[in-house]
Amino acid sequence: MNGRKRLSMLLVAALITTVVSACSSGSNNGGSGSEGNGGQNVKSTDNAGKTAASDGPFGKYEQPITVKSVLSTAGWATFPEGETWDNDNRWTKLYRETLGVNLKWNWQVDSTQYDNKMNVTIASGDIPDLMVVSKKQLNQLVEADMVEDLTDVFDKYAMPYLKEQVAEALAPAQKMATYDGRLMAVPMYGGDPRDSLVTLYVRSDWLAKLNLPEPKTIDELVQVAEAFVKQDPDGNGKADTLGLGVLSATMGGGSMGGFLNGFHAYPDIWVDDGAGQLMFGSIAPETKTALARLQQMYKDGLIDREFGTKDYNRLKEDVVSGKLGIFYGTISESALIAVDLIKNDPKASWKAFPLPSIDGTPAKPSVGVSVGGFHVVKKGFPRPEVAVKMMNLFLQKVYGEDKFGTNNDLQTYAWAENAKYAMHVLSPVQGYIKDYNYRLVRDALAAKDPSGLNEALKNTYDLVAGTDGSDPEKWQQWWIHQPAVSPFEVRDQYQLQPDGVVIDKYFGGSTKTADEKMSTLGKMQNETFIKIIMNAAPIDEFDNYVANWKKLGGDKITQEVNEWYASNK
Template sequence: MLGKKGWSALLAVMLTATVLGACSDNGKDNGGTPANTPAPSATTTDSGEASPAGDADPFGKIDPPVTMTSVLATAGWATFPDGETWDNDNRWTKLYRETLGVNLKWNWMVDSTQYDNKMNVTIASGDIPDLMLVSKKQLNQLVEADMVEDLTDVFDRYAMPYLKEQVAEALAPAQKMATYDGRLMAIPQYGGDPRDSLLTLYVRSDWLQKLNLPEPKTIDELVQVADAFVKQDPDGNGKPDTLGLGILSATMGGGSIGGFLNGFHAYPDIWIEDGSGRLAYGSIAPQMKDALAKLQQMYKDGLIDREFGTKDYNRLKEDVVSGKLGIFYGTISESALIAADLIKNDPNASWIALPLPSIDGTPAKPSVGVSVGGFHVVKKGFSNPEAAVKMMNLFVRKVYGDDELGTNGDNKQYAWVDNAKYAMHVLSPIQGYIKDYNYRLVRDALASGDPSALNESLKDTYDLVKGTDGSDPEKWQQWWIHQPAVSPFEVRDRYQLQPDGVVIDKYFGGSTKTADEKMSTLGKMQNETFVKIVMNAAPIDDFDSFVTNWKKLGGDQITQEVNEWYASNK
């Protein structure tokens, strides 16, 4: 079950660690085989409970081998080299057996679209496998029913140093989501650093130059640029066919209005501290009304597409690729998903990524939610719960490496094969995506002219960027993202290096009881209200009515439940 966050993390790695868009992570070692000497595994006491072995080798082989039952979500898009399938003895099952002494046995496997329903049935039956990936809601049920192992001690004892370093920094929010009363009850399917999904502003820099416009640093300057892009024929075809600000009605993610809202210090869809030690829902903050009022005026002035309310991501991409749109908010992923495709159509086009313009003198901060692809749990009473931690270690080693340099990684065999034709990581029942340092490593090597510290994959990227000037459309993307003056990766890194430079969702508790019942309806009401206001189909004061109704129809109760969690988990 690979969620959107997992794909975003893998795509971020793809952008900096491969040649010609092949998705891969932190390189390949010289031998490809873990060098650690196997250590004794946990033994079983007379009571049947596992006791830790004396040597806590993160990659130590369990002896005698253990059979671990699990389940798997398959994906219809995934194909594999000849001889490897979801349910046969593939490279991941062999790796876990030969390296860790873990023999995987599938209780069932279903398409990812059916996985959640199948898991609900499995949990309700009480007959769960030894290892499984569950949602936050399902994790809550399992913990309450005392059906899963407490993994606190085995994680502390067996997690590899690099994974612990990541948990202490980039992955801390995910770890908190799996923690109950101070005890780690699951290993998250880490989605990488949540800050990797922050929004930046993408602008056609060739249009800025043609119209002699400055790079927009404020909201007022952004409006001026949008106005010029609509009215001053930046594509030079003599037709009024260019658009202003390209935005979707979604409030988070690539193409959304979220980056614009952040420019007003408004943070939609996340819980933020209100200054009194409590959490408040960002979508109902007063700053949101100011941002919506500005968007409404821009819509009235023709600076936002008339089809704003119905436009989806693919149509936004079409506007960019066809040369009609020169401004939108995007994550680092949009450098591959949108920006690069324009260059293939028009090699004379150019892009620059910029920090979020602000409404005032205070720099805007991007906001991000905390999402996890799922939670790996171990059945209560399983003899070797450390097996799950060791499997995560081995996944991280093969896909990312043992450190930020990618030491001992082997992603060309275990993540993606044949220039990303085959996705091999999905064959593992445990997956996790951690912070990538690939951009920084290649950027710094290019600046110094010394690639000696780079692993094989990053050296390939270095050679590609070094050997092109950006004029080849097929190589443009890799070249562009390694130019610090224009790169979205550089903007992201600058935000990440600032203390509190990004506003991260403060609530890690999953859905509350009332949220389960009401949040979908409240979210729909929010989207409908925001769209109507922006499209001038409702007055701006309807925002106040929305806030009142949001609170009355469940929002106040959700806020109370969220703050009860927050008070006990600070």
């Protein structure tokens, strides 16, 4: 998982425990620990073998152990005065005072160089006792019998809430770290995959002004886009507003993925082909149908002429400047974009919608399964449970010990000083799980009873209960907790359906052929889709793309994926 997505997952929690208007850049910057180039890795010594671990998820070592590590840094991160990557910051103090673990760093490297440095470390045979590696590196270490089996220590030391999450939302991540039924690493959990789904965002004040229907179908969405372009929704007398805001990416915030989902197409993930095998969603016939509709919208001027060169930041500029009133987005990113517009135009209003469908079958958002890395323990290391205990402590401080957020301290250890500082990146062990903050605050507001909330959520309750949405500084929190318009409510409704979200069925890591070919195939996909949408190629060019995708490595990758699938169903 890249840093932007990982930070966005934490923003989901932060959005409903503190006002985060100051951290809009957080959703676009990388954090440490991303798979292949961002992990922070730990080596622990045994103090002559005399140290014994106390039982329990947060048991403190009777005598401190020294944990030697390699450190990945990120240039974008800033911290309060007196705290740095390698000094005695709040996370090193926490691990020392709570667990009896003294952290020391052997070397530091920028996150962009981490993967190469770790490859050299593994090749030398002198690996740390506890470290974060990519899936490819994990495969190598397991095959070489260089890492500890963590099955038993996880069963013994993982806190109950983590086990509960692993049995549900985190099951795919746990399976990625499992070989022949044995847990060989503690994943850097990426949270519930469904939390990263996209929804549709529409300027509801423009809908009301132009007397337009709320878009439930693709045809209604196109109708709204056309009106937003041609009927001057901002009332300035100029033809300067845009239709549907989409990027050339097929997954994530601002992407065309949500539109494709409306045609029951699921790009960039592996889905059931109906015959018990997996197929790559980007080459499905439904994808071609969706691209044809986007091509027609582009011809009709309903998609920005600069579509092929636009990135996320430029789409955000269009929204904030009041030019764009429809886009697909993830929950955390979109809430940040929306509030920036409200600060410029307090009369504007937004509503989140389920994905419009091309037919009578409800559209389902698609999501991938990502893990930011894998915490492994060197074979023979006498204290393998340290990885589990450190994970427990990280999750406790960021999320709490249960769905009520008991004992969490998000505003100290994750988004400090009203989200000015991203402190969680300093922790050498990281993971992201499902939070229930929205449901807890929403239900408390409905009942007008905050007694069951922890302190942080009570602050959110008080803020929302004390405003009517007219204050731009408080609008974001107010909007999030209005079920009639909230993207969190849309997400919850999808998640309450047993099969409401299409989740990538392949989570075995990159295959051998994918390592060699997928980058080229992805570039070909992006170029082909852009040409089709911008009418630089006919829609039948999609068929050539599919044929070339298969010939240039796709068929072999599909074979490898299905070999994994057959043994991991």
